[in-house]
Amino acid sequence: xxxxxxxxxxxxxxxxxxxxxxxxxxxxxxxxxxxxxxxxxxxxxxxxxxxxxxxxxxxxxxxxxxxxxxxxxxxxxxxxxxxxxxxxxxxxxxxxxxxxxxxxxxxxxxxxxxxxxxxxxxxxxxxxxxxxxxxxxxxxxxxxxxxxxxxxxxxxxxxxxxxxxxxxxxxxxxxxxxxxxxxxxxxxxxxxxxxxxxxxxxxxxxxxxxxxxxxxxxxxxxxxxxxxxxxxxxxxxxxxxxxxxxxxxxxxxxxxxxxxxxxxxxxxxxxxxxxxxxxxxxxxxxxxxxxxxxxxxxxxxxxxxxxxxxxxxxxxxxxxxxxxxxxxxxxxxxxxxxxxxxxxxxxxxxxxxxxxxxxxxxxxxxxxxxxxxxxxxxxxxxxxxxxxxxxxxxxxxxxxxxxx
Numbered sequence: 001x002x003x004x005x006x007x008x009x010x011x012x013x014x015x016x017x018x019x020x021x022x023x024x025x026x027x028x029x030x031x032x033x034x035x036x037x038x039x040x041x042x043x044x045x046x047x048x049x050x051x052x053x054x055x056x057x058x059x060x061x062x063x064x065x066x067x068x069x070x071x072x073x074x075x076x077x078x079x080x081x082x083x084x085x086x087x088x089x090x091x092x093x094x095x096x097x098x099x100x101x102x103x104x105x106x107x108x109x110x111x112x113x114x115x116x117x118x119x120x121x122x123x124x125x126x127x128x129x130x131x132x133x134x135x136x137x138x139x140x141x142x143x144x145x146x147x148x149x150x151x152x153x154x155x156x157x158x159x160x161x162x163x164x165x166x167x168x169x170x171x172x173x174x175x176x177x178x179x180x181x182x183x184x185x186x187x188x189x190x191x192x193x194x195x196x197x198x199x200x201x202x203x204x205x206x207x208x209x210x211x212x213x214x215x216x217x218x219x220x221x222x223x224x225x226x227x228x229x230x231x232x233x234x235x236x237x238x239x240x241x242x243x244x245x246x247x248x249x250x251x252x253x254x255x256x257x258x259x260x261x262x263x264x265x266x267x268x269x270x271x272x273x274x275x276x277x278x279x280x281x282x283x284x285x286x287x288x289x290x291x292x293x294x295x296x297x298x299x300x301x302x303x304x305x306x307x308x309x310x311x312x313x314x315x316x317x318x319x320x321x322x323x324x325x326x327x328x329x330x331x332x333x334x335x336x337x338x339x340x341x342x343x344x345x346x347x348x349x350x351x352x353x354x355x356x357x358x359x360x361x362x363x364x365x366x367x368x369x370x371x372x373x374x375x376x377x378x379x380x381x382x383x384x385x386x387x388x389x390x391x392x393x394x395x396x397x398x399x400x401x402x403x404x
Contacts, residue, residue: 029053030078030087032338033309038092038399039076043310046375052312058082064093076309089309096304097402099378100297101371102212102222103319103326107246107268108229108286109207110278113239114152114175115144116231119201123188130188132199137183138174141234144202145180146173153241154204162187162196170198175239206231206238209248209266211320211369213381213401214305215290215297222276223401225285225369226383227344243278245288246270247295250324256361256390264322264366284344284396284404285369285381298326306377308397311336311347316374318351318382320367322360329353331372334392344383345394362390372398 030053046052047059057078064074072094078087117140122129144152147161147170162170169186187196210225224245228237248266256262276290290296313336317328330353337346349372351362360367363385372380372395380395 029336029338030057033078033087033089034338036090036092037076037307037309037338038094038096039307039309040094040096040304042095043307044076046310050312052310053078056081057086061091061093096306096377096399098217098302098304099214099402100217100293100299101301101303101319101373101378102214102224102297102369103371104212104296104321105209105248105250105264105266105366106212106224106275107207107209107248107266107270108225108243108278109246109270110205110229110238110243110281111241112143112204112206113145113241115155115158115202115204116206116234116236116238117142117144117200117202118231118233121199121201123190123197123199124192125188125190130199132185132188132197137185138172138200139176141176141231141236143175143236143239144172144200145175147171149173155202158198158202159195162198165196167196207270209264209268209366210286211367211382212296213285213369213371214378214398215293216402217302220276220290220293221287222290223285223287223369223381223404226381226396226401227285227368228281228283229286237283238281240278240281243281243286243288244270244274245276245278245290247273247275250321253322253360253364255359256364256385258389259387261385261387262361262364262390264364266366280404282404284401287404301326303373303376303378305398305402306375306379308336308338308346308379308399310377311374311379311397314374316349316372316379318349318353318356319371319373320356322356322364322367328373329356333374333395344396346380346397346400347395349393349395351391351393357391363393364390 060077062075076089076091174181185198190197212224215222246268248268252265254262275292278288280287318331331349333349335348370382378398383396384394386392
């Protein structure tokens with residue numbers, strides 16, 4: 001009788017204890033921790049002070065050593081009650097890189113690497129209209145890299161190559177979904193222009209608006225946008241041959257509403273007031289070098305890039321110039337994943353600042369790249385807005401962006 005009582009009592013105590021631990025330990029965050037990460041000593045203090053992984057989980061560093069490149073390495077242990085090890089992460093330890101905080105809109109002007117196919121068209125030949133591309137040999141969104149092994153840098157090259165080839169079949173090297181593929185096209189002689197044509201609409205440039213996230217104080221390298229510049233018509237990520245950034249002038253706001261994305265309306269003049277060069281267009285943003293810091297950065301507004309391990313749900317600040325001046329607005333991070341692999345949807349946030357809601361209705365197109373600050377560190381940037389609820393958006397971790 002007593003034995004059964006004690007067994008039942010023990011089971012009840014175990015269930016209660018397990019439930020108590022479950023409610024006070026953030027297992028989802030622990031499970032999603034990467035095997036390797038970059039942290040600072042202040043990140044470790046912050047993790048423990050704010051109970052990022054739960055009330056009974058402590059983060060400790062061990063096996064700290066200096067590598068040949070003078071970086072400091074070690075292991076971060078998460079321990080239950082500060083004693084029982086439950087997770088190990090190999091870490092690079094150091095002070096986060098210092099950056100100027102962005103928050104202003106920029107104009108991006110890009111010359112594509114190759115020619116972007118945006119459509120096809122028939123050629124008016126002697127015997128009527130002719131289709132040169134059939135059965136999907138060339139698709140919208142393809143990038144023409146070469147014609148007959150000749151590297152293509154602008155569309156003015158095409159008529160010359162076709163003329164020199166005297167209308168014979170040409171071989172196109174295409175970039176499609178990140179991989180090169182070959183196809184052949186027989187040009188047709190256009191009776192109106194007297195030139196050979198391959199029946200494709202192409203373009204070799206693109207431009208757009210986005211927000212500057214940061215500029216590194218050490219070398220003036222910048223990161224912006226948080227996602228790639230894509231072609232409006234095809235949605236393809238644009239490969240860059242070269243590009244420039246420009247200071248924008250804000251001329252108006254289309255306020256966001258449910259199921260109706262808003263936008264920043266900005267203008268910039270290409271060719272004048274160039275502020276820097278674009279070198280990379282990646283899944284995680286646009287990168288290059290600022291050559292003229294004036295009017296781009298506030299020299300008094302700097303921060304350390306924080307590790308994603310130090311990001312927690314709760315209050316944060318979004319930096320933006322939607323009012324005409326650079327300001328901080330209150331937001332709330334409502335979901336965060338520590339991501340073993342980089343992604344441009346690292347965490348979810350909600351705008352709570354009534355000033356921003358009154359001005360914009362939430363997150364607007366053009367605000368992508370807006371810096372997000374938590375605990376005095378740059379921890380991320382805006383990347384996407386929820387169309388069904390423009391007060392919510394996605395962000396990417398700043399430590400992902402800073403390593404691109």
